[in-house]
Amino acid sequence: MRDTLEALDAGEITVAEAESRLSGYATTAAGRFDADRERRRGIPEAVLADGKTPTETATLATTALETTGRALVTRAEPAVAEAVRDSVAETAPEASVDHDPRTRTIVVHAAAFEPPSLDATVAVVTAGTSDAPVAGEAAVVAREVGASVDFLEDVGVANIDRLLDQVDRIRGADVVVVAAGREGALPTVVAGLVDAPVIALPVSTGYGVGGDGEAALYGAIQSCTVLTTVNVDAGFIAGAQAGLIARAVDGS
């Protein structure tokens, strides 16, 4: 700071330039220069449709579209997609709107938006068909961050051959997201077979005591192998973290 002030005092810089430099200083101290951090990280702003009216969600999505060039809506039922389509059609008619009913995601890209593209692959592995929606949400997010995504369905441990048949394919990825409900054994078994970092994504299947994904989460945090986890059904977080790792791999 003193350098800048002495330069100003010496007439070497203008007040405006000093102000500009010192803003940097002040905000460095405060961490403020990162107003556009989310954009730089490449993680799209997500609007959680659960608990909002379709209109509210559509408004938030179009605001995100205008600000950042894209929007991601999660847990979106068809009526929400309808509202988002209508709203986008009105405010940005040339933007693309992709709704995937299975993963309940909506991806909106402005016409001019250039999606990031990373030289890194995320494998998304599911134990059973009921894990696919949550796993799919993770895949959508990872793709939006720019990663290539390899999606492997239905390789649960009840029939270990199906998993072993796919090991080489999973080993081709830089980071692996493994979605599993019920007892959640799959992330542990996969982490025992691959070298890349593994992220467990517990899914809210199961019933009775330990149901709703609790057993699967406990299985992840107690795993005898090396892996980290997100909360039950946190497809967005798993996909975004996998994307951040993919960016680290790509950026190096």
Next chain:
Amino acid sequence: MRDTLEALDAGEITVAEAESRLSGYATTAAGRFDADRERRRGIPEAVLADGKTPTETATLATTALETTGRALVTRAEPAVAEAVRDSVAETAPEASVDHDPRTRTIVVHAAAFEPPSLDATVAVVTAGTSDAPVAGEAAVVAREVGASVDFLEDVGVANIDRLLDQVDRIRGADVVVVAAGREGALPTVVAGLVDAPVIALPVSTGYGVGGDGEAALYGAIQSCTVLTTVNVDAGFIAGAQAGLIARAVDGS
């Protein structure tokens, strides 16, 4: 009942015989004729040493020995074994006393005791070395019931090859006990590989949230394969149930 009374009334049977027959009737109603059920099932009477003084345990063990020809003590530290040895040496000097420090079990057989021998095998499978004591307790109990026991150590899912190498051996058993702590994935993986009934035996390893075997128990009751479970560290119950199944197999 009327038949017996009429026979007595007709002088065809004595009072004593009528009493004997009717005792049967009364106790059938009450389930009482099974005073010797435990012996017939072949499950030894177990004395849990935890929470008892060595002397108390030794007294209970020698009583069991006198009544049933044998005794099984579980969770027995060396001082308990000492006390049991002393007590047996005094009351039944020809009986055998086998103390296994690792499983903390003591098996006492009267000299005349003929252990049951079933034509059926129980496989006891462990994920890691820390599961061995509890699994060993299950093995001791299953052997006492008369089953052949095949004990497989350290075939946890973190290195799935070790397990796959042993699949044929596990498939040779009539019933399988699978002991695992931490995330408890092994019982599910084994139940996906064998045809025989599988009993999960969660072990109190693990730490933090879901530790002390809770995650392993949840993993067992949420398993996506077919298996039943016992409580955490319940080696005696797992071994006894496996023994009962072995007896059913043998007896058919």
Next chain:
Amino acid sequence: MRDTLEALDAGEITVAEAESRLSGYATTAAGRFDADRERRRGIPEAVLADGKTPTETATLATTALETTGRALVTRAEPAVAEAVRDSVAETAPEASVDHDPRTRTIVVHAAAFEPPSLDATVAVVTAGTSDAPVAGEAAVVAREVGASVDFLEDVGVANIDRLLDQVDRIRGADVVVVAAGREGALPTVVAGLVDAPVIALPVSTGYGVGGDGEAALYGAIQSCTVLTTVNVDAGFIAGAQAGLIARAVDGS
């Protein structure tokens, strides 16, 4: 492996034969030769209707029918039965479709399907009428595996006489499934009365703290008698495990 290769090298066997033998080797290592394991075990492929549309369920059921000669649908409401009937009528008009509204199960058998028949009996015991649907699901599964099923209703411990009256009948079974909600005392009492292996099937009755079957599950894993358990309302698992034990008994 070397033997096979030397035989091929010596021209004693053909390439095809060598391939066949080595496939065995490779898949033994991998556990892969068990593609048809489920069929050999006699457990029908089950489709859980909960959380699926009737159409989805019907499609899965007809696929199972085509692949394995039969299908089992669980937790099926009337609309699901309707959809399955329609779908089967179209693809396999001579197959039988049995829907039981109380247990919410649908059993579909191809015309040519020969159900397995085991020389072993499963007793299914219920504490009260509200336990009957879950217990009934277990009975349906055990029957599909080929066991004879003896179903005893409403012998809860609140009126112990009713249970004692049925003890001889329960003792006639090779394996016993005991369904109970609320405090779940019945499995413990039954396991104290019979010699055969007992499987507890906790039911999601009860209310307040420990409700929804939690108390019943805790009662099973803490039982002072020998038994194993499945999760709350896991009728399919209990019935299938009982079936596996029945097969072990029959096969010996």
Next chain:
Amino acid sequence: MRDTLEALDAGEITVAEAESRLSGYATTAAGRFDADRERRRGIPEAVLADGKTPTETATLATTALETTGRALVTRAEPAVAEAVRDSVAETAPEASVDHDPRTRTIVVHAAAFEPPSLDATVAVVTAGTSDAPVAGEAAVVAREVGASVDFLEDVGVANIDRLLDQVDRIRGADVVVVAAGREGALPTVVAGLVDAPVIALPVSTGYGVGGDGEAALYGAIQSCTVLTTVNVDAGFIAGAQAGLIARAVDGS
């Protein structure tokens, strides 16, 4: 109140007498007249020795002795009994001091203390030997309140005959306390067999998930029969409540 004031105004009573009468009024409003309620109820003042030094416990016990003519110490190890004996020997040498190591209770009666005697019986029933200490604490308290106590040991449900043999005896009581750990089935079975009010006393046996009496407590509050419960190991509360019911029976 007005009556008193008018009497004073009319000179019919003195200020002192008015004050005395109105004190009664004021304290009736406040519930204050019950300073000696505990004594009237017949429940001895209990000193919980856990977490106190032997000296602290002894001081509290002798204070209770002086104030109410007796003292009850619970969870008292031998060193505490020593301290109480010494302290009583000094302050009230003619008082009796009864220490029961199994129930860890100490009962101190002043020489002049006349223990209450009620015409009512409390049955205290235990499932197994490990329930006896807690059940014994309940029995000591009920006796101190004045009830006759009938103590039945080791009639757990694993061997239902032993319980059925004692039904008539239990039916002779006016109120029944049933102590049980592990799965806690016994209170439910007993409440299905007797007419008197039943109080469940869960005991902190058991291990793993639901251990330390949790399963037994859940079993009590979910019971399909009519009973009320106290917390795990709350022998004092169970015995005191049984005593209050005995007093109600006696007093009618």
Next chain:
Amino acid sequence: MRDTLEALDAGEITVAEAESRLSGYATTAAGRFDADRERRRGIPEAVLADGKTPTETATLATTALETTGRALVTRAEPAVAEAVRDSVAETAPEASVDHDPRTRTIVVHAAAFEPPSLDATVAVVTAGTSDAPVAGEAAVVAREVGASVDFLEDVGVANIDRLLDQVDRIRGADVVVVAAGREGALPTVVAGLVDAPVIALPVSTGYGVGGDGEAALYGAIQSCTVLTTVNVDAGFIAGAQAGLIARAVDGS
């Protein structure tokens, strides 16, 4: 038994008489002579309408009416009352049918039914208006058992004066049921003010962590005063247990 047999052998009694006497013996052993225990205790058979169709409930109620002279239906919505009225009108047109929408109970008495009448009073105390339905269910049951019921509403601890004003009235009862939700402090405060046995009846009010009556139940089992408890919302159990105590008081 021998006496009877000797008497028969000696010709002193007939076979029929011997059979009659010995039936007594057999069933004493089995506890079977208590087929009519529920009636003798005075607790009406209760039909829980929750989870049953109105028709099912009506059928069970009319069966109870025919067998025992009355019926009690709990958790009955208006449609259930309608169904019960119709069913009773058809099968027992002179019976009375009382439906109380607030407590959701239906009481049916046959024309010839003579309700029991005990010389004992149950006070039912509620903390707030939201506790009244559950407390009311307890009151209905206690009245059916024959007790006089004194119902005190809205004397929660947030305004302790209202409670203190009613202390004398509560003290007039032989047994007290105290219903409270939220933090459940009232049962503890009441048990500190009265001599009679107190039964806590936690109510499923409250929200967030510890809500749905959990805090109230914990408050009851941790109470620093003498009381016993039932599960959350268990109005029937609380009222029936209070009734059993009232019967014990009356019968002495």
Next chain:
Amino acid sequence: MRDTLEALDAGEITVAEAESRLSGYATTAAGRFDADRERRRGIPEAVLADGKTPTETATLATTALETTGRALVTRAEPAVAEAVRDSVAETAPEASVDHDPRTRTIVVHAAAFEPPSLDATVAVVTAGTSDAPVAGEAAVVAREVGASVDFLEDVGVANIDRLLDQVDRIRGADVVVVAAGREGALPTVVAGLVDAPVIALPVSTGYGVGGDGEAALYGAIQSCTVLTTVNVDAGFIAGAQAGLIARAVDGS
């Protein structure tokens, strides 16, 4: 910021002065000017002795003493007091060291330290003697912040008269801390009697389910009156928050 820069540019202030002013700006943005916030708030720096060696604790305490003129050690056993005394004797021989074994606190004041003195009173109320240590810790902290503390012991709800006798005294305080274990009813009852803000301080007494203060904490967060709470045994937090409120009252 621009004003300062223009003043510097205009030569109206020196570089040093500009730097000084802008430091203020930068740190305002960052919140950094609050390096001495803890001192200004009047809350002493606390050293938790649990889990540290006496030497470690003594070192931290003397550092706090040097930096802020005083130190507060919590959960300090006698050996810790010894170590602190020795360490202070060496580094600041004129400082005062007050160790209170009951609350396990040590207060160290430099000779020159002038304790704050607020014109506001904190009442600290305890249910029973076992609550006193934790409540005492709260009192020590509140006093260090400068509040007058009125400590009321043993006014638990089991004997409501003792509490009612003290109501006027409690009403004299500006803020009230109420410590209670077991069922924790006291904070609710007190908050129904006074106008000042009430802080519940649950204490880890109690046993069985809901023990270790859990029931008391649940009772606080579910209270039907207005109060806020701290965690179980968090005497320091309760006392510090009461102190902050006292400061707000004093400062107004």
Next chain:
Amino acid sequence: MRDTLEALDAGEITVAEAESRLSGYATTAAGRFDADRERRRGIPEAVLADGKTPTETATLATTALETTGRALVTRAEPAVAEAVRDSVAETAPEASVDHDPRTRTIVVHAAAFEPPSLDATVAVVTAGTSDAPVAGEAAVVAREVGASVDFLEDVGVANIDRLLDQVDRIRGADVVVVAAGREGALPTVVAGLVDAPVIALPVSTGYGVGGDGEAALYGAIQSCTVLTTVNVDAGFIAGAQAGLIARAVDGS
């Protein structure tokens, strides 16, 4: 009391006056003189609309209006507002009725009601938009108690700059309520930045394990800074306690 009686005895006062004075005494003993405590504290009587019919709520609100000059309804859906408006229009047509759909509160003031006005400010801070309804309820209550309220939205820790920008504003308040769901980090961060007392208001956002505000509540009670907390979604309690502190500040 004696003074009054002597005055009466001396004929200095009438019986009526003595009665009046002594009522005061009696009720002082009992805490009864506080019939109007709620009004004096300035906390409006709140009617929780959840679980009541609109008509019931409207009736309670108009009763409160008549008794205290105002009413506050919480968790009020539009239909409730309608019913309250109708009911007030009929009984007190000049009263104001303010319904805020976002916070679901209704505030009714009689025409003559003079709202309290305190010289103290409550800051209400929210982490995200989903926290606003619960935070808004707190703000409405604090305003009704008479505090000035400064409402700061959307300053969650995911973007710490937004919070740091507002620190000076928050520091201007006398007491701070911080509403946050999910992981609930905001109250801890705010309490590290301000001198005033902080009240955490956990909000029931979040999902999976620790969801519904549980993690946020745990975060509050485990905070490494000084703060107190209310239960999840307890906006009324947080606002009322903040109001009581504001009154203490104002009143001093």
Next chain:
Amino acid sequence: MRDTLEALDAGEITVAEAESRLSGYATTAAGRFDADRERRRGIPEAVLADGKTPTETATLATTALETTGRALVTRAEPAVAEAVRDSVAETAPEASVDHDPRTRTIVVHAAAFEPPSLDATVAVVTAGTSDAPVAGEAAVVAREVGASVDFLEDVGVANIDRLLDQVDRIRGADVVVVAAGREGALPTVVAGLVDAPVIALPVSTGYGVGGDGEAALYGAIQSCTVLTTVNVDAGFIAGAQAGLIARAVDGS
């Protein structure tokens, strides 16, 4: 496979070569070729000293040393370090043995062992001094995998300035491990400030409800920012996963 067999049949390859190729096939199918996976990943084999005797630990460590050229022992008390030193001195006297008492880790490197070195940095951030041992364990593991480690102590959120001062330094890392106990707010705040992937490492500090790291874990899985987590105190897992990410970054 057929290609190889045909080549052998055609005499193009030897039996040995065919065997070699097919072993590859068989083990590819089985995943077996990864016997040396752990070494390739660079994660040292870890021996958990907890629950083992010093001798057992030393034996396992020297075995690891011989097999893989190094060993890592975690949770090692001084006596364990002594035993390891002795054992290594005997079997591999030139190996280095580094024991760090604070993190309780022992690192053993064979003389010839060349530690991996990655061009990637792991920042390990701690909230307070009590988090340092667990965080240090993570740092040791990450270093063993080959990452550069930047260790930042004591930047907890209670004093946000200390954290903001270090933001640039943390931003220099490729992956960030954030250790925090109590309420665990730090990982969320850090993940809001940096672009790299963040791994939360909850620490078992805290007390009362949510203590022992439970609140910190819940805070991690409910975080409103993007991060993944490990279980409480799982320093090894956090460090190893950070190492795997560092390897992915380095290897790209």
